[in-house]
Amino acid sequence: MGAGKTTVGRLVADALGVRFLDTDEVVEREAGKPVAEIFVDDGEPHFRALERAAVTAALEGHDGVLALGGGAVMDPATQEQLTAHEVVFLRVGLTDAAQRVGLGVSRPLLLGNVRGRIKQLLDERTPVYESVARHVVDTDGLTAAEVADRVRAVVEDEVRE
Secondary structure, eight states: OOSOHHHHHHHHHHHHTOEEEEHHHHHHHHHTSOHHHHHHHHOHHHHHHHHHHHHHHHHHHOOEEEEOOTTGGGSHHHHHHHTTSOOEEEEOOHHHHHHHHTTOTTOGGGOSSHHHHHHHHHHHHHHHHHHHOSEEEEOTTOOHHHHHHHHHHHHHHHHHO
């Protein structure tokens, strides 16, 4: 959350000349409404089911850069599926994440104490992200273009090996 997955993903895909897909955008298209409204209208379990289906379809059929929603990796089935793919974790610290997401108006999991909730989510998710990632790129203090350059470099190094 707040790592820049979508922005960086688009930049990396453009640089590599491949397609980009964001599973949150897929879920929004399927549901016909934004993620925040899905949470309010239908609840988090319904959103997670839509997300799981979108991730599975993308991992099976998308050939390019894929950005997963921040909580997608918490699903054990998704973790297992990701072992067959080159995963890059964009690690972000609390200060940068809080600045990037602002007040979290469009992020239903951040309602209330934004900074405290971001810390809780980072504490819960970071070990899982690190366990499924082949590469970790720190994003703190960097522009999206700088992060994209680092991601591209680790991916290109992996391809060369």
